[in-house]
Amino acid sequence: AQSVTQLDSQVPxxxxxxxxxxCNYSSSVSVYLxxxxxxxxxxxxxxxxxxxxxxxxxxxxxxxxxxxKSQTSFHLRKPSVHISDTAEYFCAVSxxxxxxxxxxxxxxxxxxx
Amino acid sequence: NAGVTQTPKFQVLKTGQSMTLQCAQxxxxxxxxxxxxxxxxxxxxxxxxxxxxxxxxGEVPNGYNVSRSTTEDFPLRLLSAAPSxxxxxxxxxxxxxNSGNTIYFGEGSWLTVV
Numbered sequence: 044a045q046s047v048t049q050l051d052s053q054v055p056x057x058x059x060x061x062x063x064x065x066c067n068y069s070s071s072v073s074v075y076l077x078x079x080x081x082x083x084x085x086x087x088x089x090x091x092x093x094x095x096x097x098x099x100x101x102x103x104x105x106x107x108x109x110x111x112k113s114q115t116s117f118h119l120r121k122p123s124v125h126i127s128d129t130a131e132y133f134c135a136v137s138x139x140x141x142x143x144x145x146x147x148x149x150x151x152x153x154x155x156x
Numbered sequence: 157n158a159g160v161t162q163t164p165k166f167q168v169l170k171t172g173q174s175m176t177l178q179c180a181q182x183x184x185x186x187x188x189x190x191x192x193x194x195x196x197x198x199x200x201x202x203x204x205x206x207x208x209x210x211x212x213x214g215e216v217p218n219g220y221n222v223s224r225s226t227t228e229d230f231p232l233r234l235l236s237a238a239p240s241x242x243x244x245x246x247x248x249x250x251x252x253x254n255s256g257n258t259i260y261f262g263e264g265s266w267l268t269v270v
Contacts, residue, residue, distance in 0.1 A: 052196065075257045086246060086261040087199075094257060133198060137257055142187040142206055142250060144259060148198035 045070045047136050049147035056124055057155050064119040064150045066108075066134030076117040077135040077144075078108055087133060093117065104128070129154045158182050162247050162262035169237040169269045177232040177265050179247035185260075187250040188230040192216065192243040193264075199246065205230055237269045 048067045056062045068074065075094050079087040091102025098110040108119045117134060134147040163178045181188065189204035191214075201214030205224040219241060221233040230249075234241060247262040 049198075077258075079259075079261075084264075086263045087259075088261075089258050092258060135259075142189075143201070143204065144189075144250075145201070146191075146199040148196060 045074075045136055045138065045143075045145045047134050047145050047147035049134055049150050051150050052148070053151045053153065055153045055155055058126055059123050061122050062120065062124050062128075062152065064132050064134075064152065066117045066119065066147060068115050068117065068134070068136045070115075070136060070138060073139045075137045075139060076108075076110060077137070078102065078106070078117070078119050079133045079135060079146075080104075081131045081133065081149075083130075090119070090132070124152070124154045126154050126156060128152060160247055160249055160260050160262040162245075162265050164265060165263065166266045167268070169234070169267065171237060171239060171269060173237050174233070174235050175237065176234075177245055177247070177267070179230045179232065179262060180228050181230075181247075181249040181260070182228065183249060183251065183260065184227060185249035185251040186227070188224065189214070189248050189250075189259075190220070190222065190230070190232045191246045191248065193246060194243050202232065202245075234267075239269045241267065242269045243267060 046069045077092045078090040081087045091100045093100045093110045101107045131149045137144045160181045190202040191199040200216045203222040205211045245265045248259045250259045
């Protein structure tokens, strides 16, 4: 069965520092991978997605993620964070050819001044 | 472009009451789903539908019913609310072909059961 693991429930980081949010998944078939962001009291917005092709995916707000099939990972990175990046970030996986999505438990990113 | 619209945004229920959370999408998406979000547990899939007339259970279906009579609408029913159903509920839709498997979420419905 599919599963998604986000090992870090909270990540504090100072403004302008780099950040990496980790995501590992398990699946026996080819997958699509996603990162979503949720600002307080709002719904989820798509940051970026991997469907096929280049393993380095660039998204909105300067975020990027790298798909590593051998390590079954899809870590999210940003070279320099801003206060406005404070939010909760969710990794999600979907088996190719299906509609079913499984989400991780989320990582709360707190950017400190 | 409305996208996914959920109503109501906030609701307080007494234990044992019933209610329906409404969800509508105007993107002609085949796939619709309901999630609940609880602290430390991420989003958990309640029910989903791959098209009109077709529904299936997700991870946490107990206490909830759904139906899909049209492509646009996917209401979630709580037949007898329990305090354990206090949560934030998100409706979502997707179309594999046109949106590249992207899920579009509604803005959420905050439900408190007392």
